[in-house]
Amino acid sequence: MLLYTRVKLKPKEEDRLLAGHPWVFANEVETGHKPLTPGSLVEIITSKGIPVGRGVASPSSKILVRLLTRGFEEHIDAAFIAGRVQKAIDNRKGYKKLFASDGIRMLFGEGDGLPGIIADTFGTTAVLSCFSAGLKPFMPTISKTFQENGFKFVYEKSVGEICQKEGMPEFQGWLTKEGDMPMTFTEGKAKFHANPMTGQKTGFYLDFRYARERFKELSKGKNVLDLFAYTGGASIQAALGGAASILALDSSQVALDEAVANAKLNEVENAIQFEKKDSFKAVRDLKKENKSFDVILLDPPPLAKSVHELPAGRIAMKRLMGNALDMLNPGGSMLVASCSHHFSWNLLEGLCREATEESGRKFKLVERLTQPVDHPMVLSIPETEYLRAVLLTEASF
Numbered sequence: 001m002l003l004y005t006r007v008k009l010k011p012k013e014e015d016r017l018l019a020g021h022p023w024v025f026a027n028e029v030e031t032g033h034k035p036l037t038p039g040s041l042v043e044i045i046t047s048k049g050i051p052v053g054r055g056v057a058s059p060s061s062k063i064l065v066r067l068l069t070r071g072f073e074e075h076i077d078a079a080f081i082a083g084r085v086q087k088a089i090d091n092r093k094g095y096k097k098l099f100a101s102d103g104i105r106m107l108f109g110e111g112d113g114l115p116g117i118i119a120d121t122f123g124t125t126a127v128l129s130c131f132s133a134g135l136k137p138f139m140p141t142i143s144k145t146f147q148e149n150g151f152k153f154v155y156e157k158s159v160g161e162i163c164q165k166e167g168m169p170e171f172q173g174w175l176t177k178e179g180d181m182p183m184t185f186t187e188g189k190a191k192f193h194a195n196p197m198t199g200q201k202t203g204f205y206l207d208f209r210y211a212r213e214r215f216k217e218l219s220k221g222k223n224v225l226d227l228f229a230y231t232g233g234a235s236i237q238a239a240l241g242g243a244a245s246i247l248a249l250d251s252s253q254v255a256l257d258e259a260v261a262n263a264k265l266n267e268v269e270n271a272i273q274f275e276k277k278d279s280f281k282a283v284r285d286l287k288k289e290n291k292s293f294d295v296i297l298l299d300p301p302p303l304a305k306s307v308h309e310l311p312a313g314r315i316a317m318k319r320l321m322g323n324a325l326d327m328l329n330p331g332g333s334m335l336v337a338s339c340s341h342h343f344s345w346n347l348l349e350g351l352c353r354e355a356t357e358e359s360g361r362k363f364k365l366v367e368r369l370t371q372p373v374d375h376p377m378v379l380s381i382p383e384t385e386y387l388r389a390v391l392l393t394e395a396s397f
Helices: 078-091 095-099 136-148 161-166 206-219 233-240 253-265 279-288 307-326 345-359
Strands: 005-008 023-025 041-045 051-057 063-067 103-108 117-122 125-130 153-158 171-174 183-187 190-194 223-227 245-250 272-276 293-298 328-338 363-370 388-394
Touching (some): 041 063, 078 103, 078 136, 095 103, 103 183, 103 206, 117 136, 117 183, 136 153, 190 233, 206 233, 206 293, 206 363, 206 388, 223 233, 223 279, 223 307, 233 245, 233 272, 245 253, 245 279, 253 272, 279 307, 293 307, 307 328, 307 345, 328 345, 345 388
Parallel strands (some): 005 041, 125 153, 245 272, 293 328
Antiparallel strands (some): 023 063, 041 051, 051 063, 103 117, 328 388
16 A cells, blocks of 8 residues: 655645646645655645645655646556656657657656656667656666667666755666667768767757757858857758858867767768867857858857856856857858756847847847757646747848
């Protein structure tokens, strides 16, 4: 029999949760409940005793409980978790054809009803990440479900500051027998390596798929600058799309080594000039050297991981835009991206407006791009929307 610890909310803290948001913060609950341990099963009730939902506890985290159910009808056990994973996998049937890619985000945490769990699949390998101490005990179940769906190899990468905040040890390694590393997958006509052992997160940014395709279309016959190039995904697509020249910059030598390997995999290593440079500084240096480009991709790392970091992030983004615009040839295009949830559309487009006005030039906002559908956005969980990109092109009038 499953035992649940009942935790009562403080008055007036239930509206967001009843609307479907899964995060119960430690400062939203009354004290006096039984002690919780990582993975403890919890029932959340309102201050008036009305059932809200069941979830799992992360007692060291600011997010004390992550809700997995509405109401108390469903039990949280291995079968329940396996069912959530299976549903997410089933929901993505047809995505390989839709994206012309076998690199798919199969689990998107809150977007798939498993808060804190990420899974990217590359061919027959699944790469899992757990950022919830409450769901850590269910990782064997999640791994088994992927194996039952044809993913012969499962690798886990649960590392970083968030593990410390959750009060759980870091872990990185195979959960099955060892598969190929790096993994190779396709995206359209391109082939890429993904290596979670050395790369960021699961080894490749699958969420930028639409933006890479757009960048490829823009680049034909153009002189292109790819800032924060990471492992070269956008630059390689631009090369395959017929760019006249490509300068790709990144501050990480490890990332650039992988970028060169990816370029060789696609036989475009001679079409791309990779350089180890800090893109924040490089835009100023390139401007001083009177360099100019027809198309510029500006995709910095998260500049505001919290609301408190927004003021500094806003200044950094606007400065980057201003320097990049100074190097953009007449009639050129710039694709500006942010992977910070706190950078709203209004904020991002407002910065674009300020930067373009200060440049003394007139630009059109041609297109808005966001994360693909394998990274589902849930209306009641605004944090599930985080990737925003805008395509700016200089007006001809």
